[in-house]
Amino acid sequence: MWAGAVALALVAAAPAVEAQQVVKIAAGVPLTGQLAKQGQEVANAVKLAAEEWNKKGGVLGKKIEVLEADDQGNPQVSVAAAEKVAADAAVLGAVWGITSVTCIPVSDVLDRVNLVLISPGCTNPKVTDRGLKNTNRVCARDDAQGPAGAIFAVQDLKAKKIAVFDDGTTGPKGVADEVEKKAKELGAQPIRYVIRSGDKDFRAILATVPKDVSVIYASLWAPDAALVAKQLPDVGLNVRMIGPDGQFEPVDYVQASGGAAEGNYVSFLVPDLKKIAAATAFTKAFEAKYGPVSSYGPLAY
Known part of the structure; x- marks a missing residue:
């Protein structure tokens, strides 16, 4: 149309x-x-x-x-x-x-x-x-989607400490900036991390995430988010992830994660198309x- x-x-x-x-x-x-x-x-x-x-x-x-x-x-x-x-x-x-x-x-x-x-x-x-x-x-827009993710993390998931990931590019960073800002407004503690999109092993940076984080907001594209989800257990992290529209992808995210994405959250079109x-x-x-x-x-x- x-x-x-x-x-x-x-x-x-x-x-x-x-x-x-x-x-x-x-x-x-x-x-x-x-x-x-x-x-x-x-x-x-x-x-x-x-x-x-x-x-x-x-x-x-x-x-x-x-x-x-x-x-x-x-x-x-x-x-x-x-x-x-x-x-x-x-x-x-x-x-x-x-x-x-x-x-x-x-x-x-x-x-x-x-x-x-x-x-x-x-x-x-x-x-x-x-x-x-x-x-x-x-x-x-990022300034709608990012705050919505932060509100969900704090008010629904009762998150106190949120690890916020992005890849440094315009879209993902924009969402992450909004998540950080809203999380602070709501009294939560956001901790920022930046990865390089396309890398295959994120365990070095994941190992620096405090074990007491409540949730990870991963402002990343589906292929990167799938790897993060798979590698979290390798560094002793058992935590759910929230992500924006770039993760609304059943093949590149859900299937590629080998099941590790089950239980995570993604914001996109509602209701079901x-x-x-x-x-x-x-x-x-x-x-x-x-x-x-x-x-x-x-x-x-």
């Missing part, structure tokens, strides 16, 4: 491409690297939306094509990908980003050529707080074509 809405809004405002018989929607996400599974789900959801609009005759008689742009979750790569998208006169908008570290520079590139950007997963407040008229998102009548058709169509819906696909659609 979003892909069609973007194209519909912009075809009338883009006379330069009026003569073309095809309009394009860019899907900018990590298509390679450790976030490729979540990124591919976004691209697949955009393609599904385009296919459905094309069956209805497209937009103003024009066929919609999806242009995949692999940003690899890397800001430098994302800028290069965005420049290619911006140079394509047939592109009328973009569904872009699950990582704020890429969304911010990409939005600057697309703003220069007046291309709309809608993000299904870039949560840092700076993504939309810089006054760019082209930039939008449909996901919860399969229990929402309006989402039934999307879920059925997506899963028939691409397999189980697991993360940012519904928001991209």
Whole structure:
């Protein structure tokens, strides 16, 4: 629906491409690297939306094509990908980003050529707080999700001491900053830790976590969080984890943890997508074509 809405809004405002018989929607996400599974789900959801609009005759008689742009979750790569998208006169908008570290520079590139950007997963407040008229998102911001996690930890789990992890990048750090701030307001003691995303052994830093921590808030992507969960028992820690939307991933988190993630908590879409009548058709169509819906696909659609 979003892909069609973007194209519909912009075809009338883009006379330069009026003569073309095809309009394009860019899907900018990590298509390679450790976030490729979540990124591919976004691209697949955009393609599904385009296919459905094309069956209805497209937009103003024009066929919609999806242009995949692999940003690899890397800001430098994302800028290069965005420049290619911006140079394509047939592109009328973009569904872009699950990582704020890429969304911010990409939005600057697309703003220069007046291309709309809608993000299904870039949560840092700076993504939309810089006054760019082209930039939008449909996901919860860090300053909503982080405090919610801290409130849950302190008020529901009765946490007194919280180990707060992030990987130093824009999105995860933004959530962790908000968790720390809210935890302090609620009288809990947050202790900050930073890991390097993509490492395979976090036991050295996990061993420095006090044994009396009540809970770990892991503002990390699913593959890293799965390893942390698996390695906690190796350093004598028996503690639950809370994580943001990047861990709403049954394969890369739950399955990859080998069962260690059972009992942990993740904040994301509520209620269950399969229990929402309006989402039934999307879920059925997506899963028939691409397999189980697991993360940012519904928001991209």
